[in-house]
Amino acid sequence: MEIKTILFDADGTLFDFSKAEQTAFTKTLSYFGIIDKNGKLAKTYAQCNNRMWEKFEQGQISAKKLRIERFRLFLEQSRLPGKAAEFSKKYISELSRCRYLLPGAKQILQQLFGKFEINLITNGLQDVQRSRIEKSELANYYSQLFISEEIGFPKPDRRIFDFVFKKILHKNKKQVLIVGDNLFSDIKGGIDYGIRTCWFNPLNAANSSNIVPEFEIQDLTELKKILGVEDENN
Numbered sequence: 403m404e405i406k407t408i409l410f411d412a413d414g415t416l417f418d419f420s421k422a423e424q425t426a427f428t429k430t431l432s433y434f435g436i437i438d439k440n441g442k443l444a445k446t447y448a449q450c451n452n453r454m455w456e457k458f459e460q461g462q463i464s465a466k467k468l469r470i471e472r473f474r475l476f477l478e479q480s481r482l483p484g485k486a487a488e489f490s491k492k493y494i495s496e497l498s499r500c501r502y503l504l505p506g507a508k509q510i511l512q513q514l515f516g517k518f519e520i521n522l523i524t525n526g527l528q529d530v531q532r533s534r535i536e537k538s539e540l541a542n543y544y545s546q547l548f549i550s551e552e553i554g555f556p557k558p559d560r561r562i563f564d565f566v567f568k569k570i571l572h573k574n575k576k577q578v579l580i581v582g583d584n585l586f587s588d589i590k591g592g593i594d595y596g597i598r599t600c601w602f603n604p605l606n607a608a609n610s611s612n613i614v615p616e617f618e619i620q621d622l623t624e625l626k627k628i629l630g631v632e633d634e635n636n
Contacts, residue, residue, distance in 0.1 A: 405577055405629055407577060412524035413524065414504075414582075423448075425502075428444075434492070443482075461559065504622070508539050515543045524547075579617075580592040592615075
């Protein structure tokens with residue numbers, strides 16, 4: 403059945419969140435007079451942050467608690483002084499200014515714009531995502547931005563999809579495609595809800611899970627073939 407609505411994940415799919423995180427983290431440490439000479443602090447933070455996001459996506463922790471807890475763990479494991487809430491506030495402020503795009507992100511949205519209903523669905527924090535996405539180069543190419551913290555449920559919880567389906571134009575699940583880089587939150591969420599799925603896997607990582615997407619792409623331009631969109635250069 404013809405796809406009419408596309409739900410794009412934001413970070414890791416359209417936005418270069420790794421670069422944004424690195425920039426924001428470095429500026430946060432600098433603000434507090436800390437230098438990460440060998441990258442050890444960044445690695446420790448990434449581990450703490452990933453652990454909290456996994457708990458969040460599994461419904462074990464709230465977004466409000468995640469903000470502070472990841473820095474509490476980081477400061478504790480790194481044996482650094484300071485208050486987690488202050489680190490969190492500075493980090494979020496810096497992160498909200500980072501709007502780096504992944505290669506081809508703007509181009510693919512430009513080419514799909516007007517042909518499909520395009521929406522963004524993200525598990526990010528409200529005061530980070532809304533500011534950076536709405537002020538990004540992609541702002542003119544999507545209809546709605548769905549942020550898990552605003553809705554109250556993260557992907558893959560079906561309740562975030564319930565909310566989305568009340569707002570989008572096309573209600574037939576077979577006409578809706580979710581495109582994302584996370585097998586658990588994006589692809590499992592889509593499969594469980596009964597919509598079509600496309601795993602964005604730019605590094606061609608092995609899929610050792612039992613989550614099987616309908617489509618898999620390594621480059622965003624491959625979406626055009628899936629959607630039956632002719633190359634504008636032809």
